[in-house]
Amino acid sequence: MKIKMLIAVWSSLALAPGLAADYIASGKITKTGYVAARGGAPGNYDFRVTMAPEACPGTPWAYVNLSDPNYKAIVAALIAAQVSGKDITLHSDRAPNNWCEIVFVEVR
Numbered sequence: 001m002k003i004k005m006l007i008a009v010w011s012s013l014a015l016a017p018g019l020a021a022d023y024i025a026s027g028k029i030t031k032t033g034y035v036a037a038r039g040g041a042p043g044n045y046d047f048r049v050t051m052a053p054e055a056c057p058g059t060p061w062a063y064v065n066l067s068d069p070n071y072k073a074i075v076a077a078l079i080a081a082q083v084s085g086k087d088i089t090l091h092s093d094r095a096p097n098n099w100c101e102i103v104f105v106e107v108r
Contacts, residue, residue, distance in 0.1 A: 021091035021103050027051050029082040033061065042066035045099060047075050055090055056100030062092040064102040074105055081107045 033048035035041040045063035049055055055062040064074050081088045091104035 022093045023056050023100060024089060024091050025051060025053060025055050026087060026089045027053050028085065028087055029078060031061075032078065032082060047071070047078075049078055049090065049102070051088070051090065056092050056094070059099055062090060062100040062102050074102060077105050077107050 029049055029051050031050040033050075035044050035046050035048075043065055045061075046066045048061040048063045050061045054060075064071055068074065078088065080086075087108045089106040089108065090102060091106075092100035092102050095101045
């Protein structure tokens with residue numbers, strides 16, 4: 001019974017979104033940026049997060065686009081973390097454009 005439960009827990013963790021990201025960074029958000037329609041939104045790195053330490057190696061920020069189905073929840077969580085000074089763990093993948101796209105966020 002215990003072995004079956006351990007296998008079930010391990011399987012759910014292994015398949016959880018964002019846990020297999022290219023990069024994982026933990027720290028505080030130092031800056032957020034928003035792109036308006038005139039700046040190219042949607043689809044131009046619409047919400048950007050800069051953090052200390054670096055959110056993604058070699059780039060100043062990681063992003064999530066308005067087209068992401070969880071855009072509102074991700075943005076709300078990140079703004080709340082910034083305003084309250086909470087640490088976050090940001091999971092991101094290197095996109096074909098060489099910037100890092102946010103795939104999973106943890107607020108601590």
